Amino acid sequence: MRAFTYERAKDASGAARAVAANPAAKFIAGGTNLLDLMKLEVEAPTHLVDVQDLGFDKIEATKDGGLRIGALVTNTNLAADERVRRDYGVLTRAIVAGASGQLRNKASTAGNLLQRTRCPYFYDTNMACNKRKPGSGCAAIGGYSRQLGVIGVSDACIATFPGDMAVAMRVLDAVIETVDATGARRAIPISDFHRLWGNSPEQDTILKQGELITAVTLPRPLGGKHFYEKVRDRASYAYALVSVAAVIQPDGTGRVAFGGVAPKPWRVEAADALLPQGAAAVTARAFQGATPTKDNAFKLPLATRALAAVIADAKA
């Protein structure tokens, strides 16, 4: 691990100023992804600003009937919250399908959104990777790509966003609240939060250096039946090959987002509208223009089958 200095921030704007002032500084919350990457020197911040004392560890009702989830609420506490289990089951299901019990106890809500890809070429510092070292090329293209993206990828990068929680949040139309070094706040719909790679895959999200996530808000509950179907190589503690987050209403309408396929949780609203016509209609629209490799073309029929299982469950 490269050397760094460390401070424990006392307030949000102070934390934002400290990170904005140094392009090589980073926030640290749970640290489960950042420290892993620092050990490999994929990440090499020179200064860490610990945000654990900022008080963003509560889940509160909003005045319009939703929930505001503090950025530092752990994955375990978010999944276990009684209101989330009752009204936003897709979110609890997605969180408990991810990582291990130990990691969920430490991983934060904001950190989960900001986790980096698990593309093996990103992790291996001997390999060309435009995301780790801009301009160095992409060894994943033409390499071993079974786990990698099938849509929304580019000629510079075919990595996926690896998380589960955010896929459920995309179905729920969550909004990410931030504050920057000047004290300015913004509310970012989760659909706009993660970027498609294009020519700058080193940038995962639209956040600016020093912009701090303070909370994630969920609109009022959608009702319906909630599902998170995750297909992976092991029964537990593995990243998704394909995952399906869905909320299905009694009349067969609903919303659906896919994980493990793209640089961001993949939801196409026009495809949601086709849910009453069945899984094949939805995935044909959602994955229109997909560019799979020979290794990962299986993800397209797998997404259709995973969604078909969800729709069958919803009818049962």
Added chain:
Amino acid sequence: MSDIPELEVSRRGLLAGSAATAVVAATPAAAAPPPQTKAAPMMPVSFAVNGKRETLSLDPRTTLLDALREHLHLTGTKKGCDHGQCGACTVMVDGVRINSCLSLAVMHEGDKITTIEGLGTPDKLHPMQAAFIKHDGYQCGYCTPGQICSAVAVLDEIKRGVPSHVQDDLTAKPRATNIEMRERMSGNICRCGAYSNIAEAMADVAGENA
């Protein structure tokens, strides 16, 4: 000279590849991002380990795992993968299990840490330690301290109603069933494959408490 042209080609390719690797290795500045930085000043940190107050002065890079093993010489907690994948380093912090390898020691100011040494002693075993012996829940024993810390915390999570991936009804209280134990213990790898006996040891302890 080889009779097999394919072999000849691949040997040449291999040599060319090796030469390229050597060039890269000889010019680390071109490959590595930032230059080597000087170690940051040592930082003080104070936390309780197994009920005993400890004060250390540490390089900020020191993980909680290394602080426990290398500075406090509590070597019961093990370093397996050092990347949060194997669970050998599992300890409890403020009553909750975490991977101590993926946490900086300086982030634990004021915390209460429990390691395997704090659960029981050879003379006075924790019920989970006794159950692991009774049910043969280990072979080589390297993952065992992490398995036991995790197992104790899992039963507490079930008691507190923390949901899991294998629960049918999210609003119901989870039960200490075999499938629940297996799912909740998936962050602890045992390469000897003692999993079924570990789950039996846990069921034994859960039954005693019920």
